[in-house]
Amino acid sequence: MTALTQAEVSDEIAALADSYAADGVVETQPRLDYAPYRSSLLRHPTKAPVQADPEELEVWAPVFGERDVDPLEADLTIQHAGEPIGERMVVTGRVLDGDGRPVRRQLVEVWQANAGGRYVHQRDQHPAPLDPNFTGMGRCLTDADGWYRFTTIKPGPYPWRNHRNAWRPAHIHFSLFGTEFTQRLITQMYFPGDPLFGLDPIYQSILDPAARERLVATYDHDLTVPEWSTGYRWDIVLTGTHRTPLEDEVES
Amino acid sequence: MIPTPGQTVGPFFGYALPFDDDNRLVPLGAPGAVRLGGRVLDGDGDPVPDAVLELWQTDPEGRVVQQPGSLLREGYGFTGWGRTSTDREGRWSFTTVRPGSSFFAITVLARGLLHRLFTRAYLPDAADDAFLLALPADRRSTLLTTEGEGGYVFDVRLQGDGETVFLTFPRG
Ligand SMILES: [Fe+2]
Numbered sequence: 252m253t254a255l256t257q258a259e260v261s262d263e264i265a266a267l268a269d270s271y272a273a274d275g276v277v278e279t280q281p282r283l284d285y286a287p288y289r290s291s292l293l294r295h296p297t298k299a300p301v302q303a304d305p306e307e308l309e310v311w312a313p314v315f316g317e318r319d320v321d322p323l324e325a326d327l328t329i330q331h332a333g334e335p336i337g338e339r340m341v342v343t344g345r346v347l348d349g350d351g352r353p354v355r356r357q358l359v360e361v362w363q364a365n366a367g368g369r370y371v372h373q374r375d376q377h378p379a380p381l382d383p384n385f386t387g388m389g390r391c392l393t394d395a396d397g398w399y400r401f402t403t404i405k406p407g408p409y410p411w412r413n414h415r416n417a418w419r420p421a422h423i424h425f426s427l428f429g430t431e432f433t434q435r436l437i438t439q440m441y442f443p444g445d446p447l448f449g450l451d452p453i454y455q456s457i458l459d460p461a462a463r464e465r466l467v468a469t470y471d472h473d474l475t476v477p478e479w480s481t482g483y484r485w486d487i488v489l490t491g492t493h494r495t496p497l498e499d500e501v502e503s
Numbered sequence: 504m505i506p507t508p509g510q511t512v513g514p515f516f517g518y519a520l521p522f523d524d525d526n527r528l529v530p531l532g533a534p535g536a537v538r539l540g541g542r543v544l545d546g547d548g549d550p551v552p553d554a555v556l557e558l559w560q561t562d563p564e565g566r567v568v569q570q571p572g573s574l575l576r577e578g579y580g581f582t583g584w585g586r587t588s589t590d591r592e593g594r595w596s597f598t599t600v601r602p603g604s605s606f607f608a609i610t611v612l613a614r615g616l617l618h619r620l621f622t623r624a625y626l627p628d629a630a631d632d633a634f635l636l637a638l639p640a641d642r643r644s645t646l647l648t649t650e651g652e653g654g655y656v657f658d659v660r661l662q663g664d665g666e667t668v669f670l671t672f673p674r675g
Contacts, residue, residue, distance in 0.1 A: 280508050281617040288511075290615030293546035294661045298642075300671040303623075303634060308561055308608055309672070313584035316571030349674060351504050358574075362519030370515040388519035390574075424513060426520065432559050433672040435610050437619050439510040456617050457508045465507050488504045491674035 255414040257450060263287045264455045271458040279462045287452035289413050309432045310494040315358040315392060325391035327361075327403040328384075335385035337366025337404030339480040342440070342468065345397040348429055349491030353397025360426040361401055362388040368407030368421075377409050402480065408447055420447035420454060427487055430496045434489040441467045442483070509618035514553050516612075517588070524576045526587035528558070528599040535563065538654030539607060539624065540596025543589050545615075546662030550593025554613035556659070558585045558597050565603025605629040606646075611659055611669075621670045624648050624657040642668050 264287050271278070283295035303309075328335055342361075346354040364370050364387060367379035371386050385404065393399050406421050422439040429435070441454065448454055448463075457463045465488075474482020512520075529536050539558065543551040560583050562568055568583035576582075587595045599607075606623040625632060625647050635643050645667045648655035660667050 279505050281510065283617050285617060288615070288617065290511075291617060292615075293549075294551065294613060294615035295617070296620070296666055296669055297546075297662055298666055298668075300620075300669045301638065303670045303672060305672050306604070306606075308559065308567055308604055308606075311567045311569065313559060313573055313582060314569045314571050315574060318571050319574035347504065349504055349506060360519060362516060364515075370518075372515040372517050374514055374517075386518065424510075424516065424519070426512075432608050432610075433621070433675060435557070435619055435621075436507065436509055437512050437612055438507060439513075453511060453617070456510075462505070462508050465505070466510070487507045490506045490672075493672065493674055 257414060257416050260287050260414045260417070260452060261450060264449075264452060268455070268458060278458055281456040282458060285452065285456040288456055291456075305431070305433055305493050310492070312357070312428050312431050312434065315428075316356070317392075320358065320390050320392050322391070324389055325401050327387060327389045327401060330386050331384040333384040335365065335382050335404050337385075339402070340405050341400065341402055341474050341476065341480055341482045342423065342485060343398065343400040343474060343482070344485040344487060346393050346399060346427060346487045346489065347397055348434065348489050348496070352496060354393055354429050354489065355395050355397060357393050357428050357430070358390065359393060359399040360388070360390050361403075361423050363403065363406040363423040364409050366404050366407050368409030379407070379409070405442070408445075413452060418447050418450070420445040420451050425487065427489065429489040429492070431492050431494065433493065436487070436489055438487075439466060440485050443467055443470055511614060511617050512555060512612040514614040516555060520555055520586060521588055522574055522586075526585050526595075526597045527576065528581060528583070528585045528597060530578050531598055535600045536598055537601055538596055538652055539599055539648070539657065540594065540652060540654070541656050541658040542593040543595065543611070543613065543659045544593060544661065548663070550589070550591070551613055551661065552589055552591045552593055554589040554593070554595070554611060554659075556587055556589070556595050557610040557612075558599065559583060559608040559610075560599065560602040561604040563600050563603050601626070605632050613661070616661070621672070622646065622659070622667055623670065624655070627655065638668060
């Protein structure tokens with residue numbers, strides 16, 4: 252099978268965007284069945300999900316605590332003897348539930364490529380250098396107001412095999428929990444103005460332009476630390492809860 | 504507020520999401536330890552070797568556990584939560600205990616899967632559960648574990664024949 256070109260994939264992306272715009276029905280989540288992302292072809296359910304009334308178990312989430320997460324894990328630049336190469340930055344924001352309440356003391360996990368676009372992963376074949384001072388994974392717990400904060404370096408874009416000359420926009424993978432099992436979210440955070448946005452089937456699988464932009468962090472000069480690091484702000488909204496969260500879970 | 508969109512977990516979570524004893528909610532050989540496991544298969548019936556499954560369950564008395572410690576297991580206590588990754592043959596398993604409630608709640612993530620999926624793995628004797636009975640008869644069995652391999656077997660079929668029933672919730 253000959254690899255598709257970017258132009259062919261871009262045509263598919265454009266056709267799906269056009270039909271989405273013509274339909275006029277807003278979709279705020281990615282389509283699971285999104286053919287330009289080739290790996291989704293055999294991995295998307297074809298049947299509609301069944302709506303379930305959450306049972307008691309599902310209106311609670313696992314609890315993580317100080318024992319689970321060392322505060323140092325929020326700084327991805329201090330995990331080795333030396334400093335990683337790249338643009339040091341702070342990424343911070345709030346985790347909120349669908350009703351705007353902060354999600355308190357809950358686990359946030361991140362992972363990312365290094366400044367050259369290379370992951371510390373056996374399957375990453377990109378011939379960019381590994382950085383002996385950067386692993387690219389971090390964790391933290393949100394604070395009492397739902398804030399998370401990581402110090403890291405800006406990841407590079409990287410090539411992948413979806414089609415010929417496919418490149419992912421720079422991104423950080425995020426894993427989030429709410430106060431309920433039903434709120435689990437895995438996503439990716441992007442950087443403003445990335446020239447690869449229009450070419451990327453994973454980003455474009457979210458057909459609604461306003462929804463896609465919810466994954467793009469904002470450069471915030473107030474978060475930039477003089478002579479030290481740039482700063483980005485990115486807030487995350489989970490789905491709404493079915494149970495009214497307890498006082499110590501959220502605070503309004 | 505409008506929820507933030509999901510994105511695929513991608514292929515490179517391997518050094519970030521797994522942790523020591525992630526799939527051992529109780530130690531191997533602990534009293535009452537059972538295995539919950541199976542495979543993740545794609546629309547061709549081929550194994551999905553880069554999926555992540557998360558398990559959330561009650562304790563044997565049916566209580567929802569609200570205890571920290573899942574990421575740093577100390578060999579005692581029970582948090583009700585675990586995570587595992589599929590192997591080259593798409594196989595996964597947890598070492599856990601039989602929950603007091605009727606099902607295990609499961610989250611499925613994979614490369615190629617653009618948003619997380621939720622499902623339930625019901626205990627073999629829960630076939631008369633009201634939620635299962637409300638499903639089309641030919642799809643019910645996709646949510647029922649079977650006995651075997653030292654515990655409960657549950658295959659996740661992402662697509663096609665025997666496609667697993669995935670769930671959405673009212674506020675999802
Ligand atoms: Fe990535």
